[in-house]
Every structure is written in C-alpha cells, then in structure tokens.
Amino acid sequence: MPLKIAFAASRADVAQAARTALVHRFGDAALDQADVIVALGGDGFMLQTLHGTQDLEAPVYGMNRGTIGFLMNEYGEDDLVERLEAAELAEINPLRMTAWDVEGNSHAALAINEVSLLRAGPQAAKLRITVDDRLRMDELVCDGALVSTPAGSTAYNYSAHGPVLPIGSDVLALTAVAAFRPRRWRGALLPKTARVRFDVLEVDKRPVMAEADSRSFREVAAVEIVSEPAVVHRILFDPGHGLEERLISEQFT
Structure with missing residues (x-):
C-alpha cells in the first residue's frame, strides 16, 4: 500500500516551491490520515509542526x-519514499511551563527545546531558584x-x-545567561523528573519575560518547569544522521 505523506511548509518561497514540487510527485494526504508528515523549512518551522501535530500518530x-x-534532513526529491521507509525514529518529551504574571494570571505552554527567562528592561534580572521545593539559589543576577x-x-x-546533552540522557540543563552574581555561574544538570521554579525578584524594577519555544509571556513573577512524559514527539532522521549523532558531531565543529 503506498505511503501516505502529508506535506507542510514554512512561508519562505523556497519551502513553498519545494512543497509544490513534492505534492505534484507524491500527492498530499490529510494530516490526520497520513503515515508520515514531511515538514519543509528550518528548525523553527519544525518545532511549529511538532507542536501542531502532537496529537497525531504520524511521525514528522x-x-x-x-x-x-539541526532538526532537519537534507532536501531531496528523487528518493524520498525510500528515505522515509529507512528513517530512524527518535522520541522526545517536551517541557511544560507554567508562568504567573505580575497580576496573578497563569499561562501554560509546552517547549521542545527550552524554557527561558530573559530580562525585559535595562537592568539585570534577579531570580530565585528552587528545585523540587528545595531552595537552591537565593539570588541569581543575570x-x-x-x-x-x-x-x-x-x-x-x-x-x-550550556552543556550538550546526549539525546537518551534523563537530564535537563539549567543554564544561566550572562550571570553577574554568582560571577560566571553557568548552571547545573538536573534529573529529568526535577521541578524547577524561578521566582522573579524586584519585578517592578527588573521586569522579566518568559519564552517556551519562542512563545513569549511578559511581566512574569514566577515560572515553574517540568518535563511532560505524557506528550511524545516522534521525529524521523536519515540513518546515521539522527539526533544522537548530531549532538555528538556538534561538539567537534
């Protein structure tokens, strides 16, 4: 039975042109009926596609x-079906972020790559870090x-x-961005099961924004982050070019 492929593309002209060519050759299945979803674009579009199809069975x-x-395979049309049939599967879990703003409203989002807190004003942020309800750092100025x-x-x-983590490791990286105090503190490795909480100190004077895979929330007062095992993203890579190999190779470039 022919492989049912759904094609998705970013707005870039080169991605749209590629989609037109591929649909002409291989057809275009509905997302909820596809055996596999082919995403055409860059890493940002790949993250967007993974988030948008997380409730579907088809891998991306x-x-x-x-x-x-980094999350993509090389572009090619002629042997696409053979590549899809031979592709290696990687399964990853996202992070679940819950952020509370200065007015007490809560905001939730998933992040495949990272959840970040960034200063949103001229002064450095001041953060308090708690891991699994245990205070780990009174004040990080960064x-x-x-x-x-x-x-x-x-x-x-x-x-x-921050450190490059092997894809199969059950750890998370907590990394500081331009830490001022403690001087040059770069962070910590935490078990995947850890619950991390950041409390923003001096929220009026030192505003902070939170981002989950580029979804932004402004004027946050506190953020909690946990791994979400109930959500599994399934990604396909050409043999020998999977996430684990890419993570290792990146450290030698």
Missing part, C-alpha cells in the same frame, strides 16, 4: 529549506536563565555556554 520527517536545520531538554541543548542553551 523534516527536510531543510531554512538556515541551520540577563536570564533557561532549562533545556537534550533535544534543545544545542540551540539557545549551547549559545549560552
């Missing part, structure tokens, strides 16, 4: 029509802090000098 296979494409999954550890986390 990305082909790079963007810039970096431009921000983030909690990253292994899948997201080569994204913003890596740019902030």
